[in-house]
Amino acid sequence: MITKYSKNFKINFRDTDFNYNLRMNALVDFMQEVSGEHALSLGIDFTTDEDQKAYWIVSRAKMHLDTYPKWQDYIRLETYPVGLEGPFAVRRFDIFDTEDRQIGYIIGYYILMDFKTHRPLRVKNMPEVASLLNWLYEGESLPKLKAPVEVIKEDTRRVRSGEIDINRHMNNAHYVRWATDMLDCSEYDEKIIESIQTNYTTSLVEGDIAKVVRGLDEEGNTIIQGVSPDGAITYWTSKIVFK
Known part of the structure; x- marks a missing residue:
């Protein structure tokens, strides 16, 4: 049986852009909060264990909004696991307004990591997780993202x-x-982001310097990629689709 978890959020001033629209990075905060609470309730959070053996990381995530919540609005995020795809445990988040109309969704690909070695763990080797995720994911896939060609x-x-x-x-x-900071204010006045997919490749830590590159892929989509100054390390890649 699929277990679901819901939480209501108020769109505060700090969560909005200069047009009073919800910022995509604020939506990531909501995603992290509701998924963390759900994992705790299921007993698969691991961060509160005295002898912590594992932790979850987000490897890929796509956020899609059909309608943007505004300052002072309330939204509800409903999240639930949707299966396994290769090494990923996939979680979906449905986003609703106060009239219970769905206005967007998030798909998250998670990897379970060993706390000591920081290497990926196989979900099937963790009984408490495998018992909750014992089916294959059949929804929208999040592909690898390439560097911009222009x-x-x-x-x-x-x-x-x-x-x-x-x-x-x-x-x-x-x-x-x-990633979204690479867009100018004038662009936000002319169009809005319909979706942003972010693939996290290598973690950034305090003091790291990243060269952030904005460009286009072969299909003309906006790609924003963070790399090391010499280009040898890719930290993340985001694909933005506008309405």
């Missing part, structure tokens, strides 16, 4: 202490913020 602009950013989370890595929401 570069539009570049920026350089350094990871600050305020961006580090409890895993001592830059929090997932900041990767999305860095």
Whole structure:
């Protein structure tokens, strides 16, 4: 039986952009909060164990909004596991307004990591997880993302202490913020983001410097990628689709 978990969120001033629309990186915060609480309720969070053996990381995530919540609005996120795809445990989040109309969704690909070695663990080798995720995922897949073939602009950013989370890595929401920061205010006045998929490749830690590259893929979609200054390490890649 699929277990579901819901939580209501108020869109506060800090969660909005200059047009009073919900920011995508704020939606990542909501995603992390509701998924963490659900994992705790299922007994598969692991971070509260005295002898912590594992932890979850988000490997890929796609956020899609048909309608943007505004400042002071309330939304509800309903999340539930939807199966396994290769090494990934897949979780879905449905987003509803106060009239119970679905206005968007999130798909998250999670990997279970060994706490000591920081290497991926097989879900089937963790009985408490395998018993909850014993079927194959059949929904929308999140593919690998390639580097842009045409570069539009570049920026350089350094990871600050305020961006580090409890895993001592830059929090997932900041990767999305860095990606959307590559859009100008004038672009937000002309169009809105329908979806953003982010593939997390290598964790950024305090003091790391990333070259953030904005460009286009072969189909003309906006691609934003964070790489090391010499280009040898890819930290993340985001694909943005506009309405």
